[in-house]
Amino acid sequence: MAEKRARERLLTAALDLFTEHGVSGTSLQMIADRLGVTKAAVYHQFPAKDEIVLAVIGPPLEQLAPIAEAAQRRRTPSARRNAALTGIIDLVVKNRRIAAALTFDPLVNQLVRKHPAIGVIEQLQDLLTGPDPDDATRVAVSLVSGGLMIAGSDRRLTALDDEALRDHLLVTARRALR
Amino acid sequence: MAEKRARERLLTAALDLFTEHGVSGTSLQMIADRLGVTKAAVYHQFPAKDEIVLAVIGPPLEQLAPIAEAAQRRRTPSARRNAALTGIIDLVVKNRRIAAALTFDPLVNQLVRKHPAIGVIEQLQDLLTGPDPDDATRVAVSLVSGGLMIAGSDRRLTALDDEALRDHLLVTARRALR
Numbered sequence: 001m002a003e004k005r006a007r008e009r010l011l012t013a014a015l016d017l018f019t020e021h022g023v024s025g026t027s028l029q030m031i032a033d034r035l036g037v038t039k040a041a042v043y044h045q046f047p048a049k050d051e052i053v054l055a056v057i058g059p060p061l062e063q064l065a066p067i068a069e070a071a072q073r074r075r076t077p078s079a080r081r082n083a084a085l086t087g088i089i090d091l092v093v094k095n096r097r098i099a100a101a102l103t104f105d106p107l108v109n110q111l112v113r114k115h116p117a118i119g120v121i122e123q124l125q126d127l128l129t130g131p132d133p134d135d136a137t138r139v140a141v142s143l144v145s146g147g148l149m150i151a152g153s154d155r156r157l158t159a160l161d162d163e164a165l166r167d168h169l170l171v172t173a174r175r176a177l178r
Numbered sequence: 179m180a181e182k183r184a185r186e187r188l189l190t191a192a193l194d195l196f197t198e199h200g201v202s203g204t205s206l207q208m209i210a211d212r213l214g215v216t217k218a219a220v221y222h223q224f225p226a227k228d229e230i231v232l233a234v235i236g237p238p239l240e241q242l243a244p245i246a247e248a249a250q251r252r253r254t255p256s257a258r259r260n261a262a263l264t265g266i267i268d269l270v271v272k273n274r275r276i277a278a279a280l281t282f283d284p285l286v287n288q289l290v291r292k293h294p295a296i297g298v299i300e301q302l303q304d305l306l307t308g309p310d311p312d313d314a315t316r317v318a319v320s321l322v323s324g325g326l327m328i329a330g331s332d333r334r335l336t337a338l339d340d341e342a343l344r345d346h347l348l349v350t351a352r353r354a355l356r
Contacts, residue, residue, distance in 0.1 A: 024203025025203070025284065104282035107199070107200060135346060140346070143328070143350050144321070144354075147320070148325075150321070150323075151324060156316065156320065160313055160316075164313055169321065172317060172318040175353055175354055176350050176354035
């Protein structure tokens with residue numbers, strides 16, 4: 001139990017530092033300093049920074065598969081797109097801070113590309129564009145899916161509660177995708 | 179002239195490395211190695227990494243003021259928003275690589291917040307939301323302005339030429355903002 005709390009404290013401190021300095025700009029020593037522990041204590045839990053990043057992004061990434069599966073079961077391309085969109089927005093809103101800090105970090109991108117969830121991410125992109133997308137649709141999906149990550153973590157929107165943010169994102173995204 | 183070419187080669191190498199490793203993950207030594215020169219040669223041109231980042235983001239940031247001025251001269255809030263949106267999209271498309279690599283980097287954000295252009299950035303945000311925005315509008319502007327930066331540098335869209343990208347972004351953004 002104490003071990004689990006220590007792990008969560010460490011991941012929270014790491015996420016704070018990732019937000020402030022970027023993943024590449026955060027060292028294990030900085031995480032140790034923030035927690036007031038020795039670097040050896042951090043090493044004891046996570047021997048490398050990559051493992052800390054994976055511990056932060058792993059849980060939300062693992063929630064993508066059930067979203068894609070539920071969307072795939074719908075009958076029409078537009079129902080599949082809508083299910084994928086709703087699922088992604090729910091996930092982004094539940095993980096506002098993580099979306100903010102990590103989505104556009106080059107090191108995180110490298111780790112995501114090697115993560116088992118990468119296949120699901122591509123599948124969700126395809127569900128959002130639908131079959132045989134034209135350029136206009138591909139641009140719209142790119143703008144919306146990128147924009148969702150940003151809006152989820154926009155500091156001008158932090159006063160907005162999760163439910164309101166979710167509803168407004170859904171309306172805007174649907175309008176943008178037609 | 180040789181000095182100017184050397185400066186441009188350095189900034190191109192730096193932007194490549196920023197894209198691959200993030201700004202925080204890029205050192206002056208890495209830039210020197212990429213160029214096949216000594217670290218002293220890099221220091222001679224740019225004594226600190228911040229100055230390299232500023233040399234990359236400065237020119238596009240300085241183009242924001244004329245966009246805001248032209249938009250301010252329009253009569254109605256909707257004409258002002260449209261002018262601001264068009265100007266921002268043109269700028270993003272002209273700087274696809276920079277938008278990609280730098281927009282969401284925490285170190286870059288710190289430098290932008292201290293840059294004289296920060297006032298213009300806030301003014302452009304206000305032009306996009308219009309007077310007395312409700313939450314729905316603020317979320318839509320956040321999604322669109324964040325999404326524009328991403329789409330400008332989305333590697334799935336690199337085959338798209340600038341003009342097509344510009345037109346599709348404009349149509350999607352207008353639709354998302356109503």
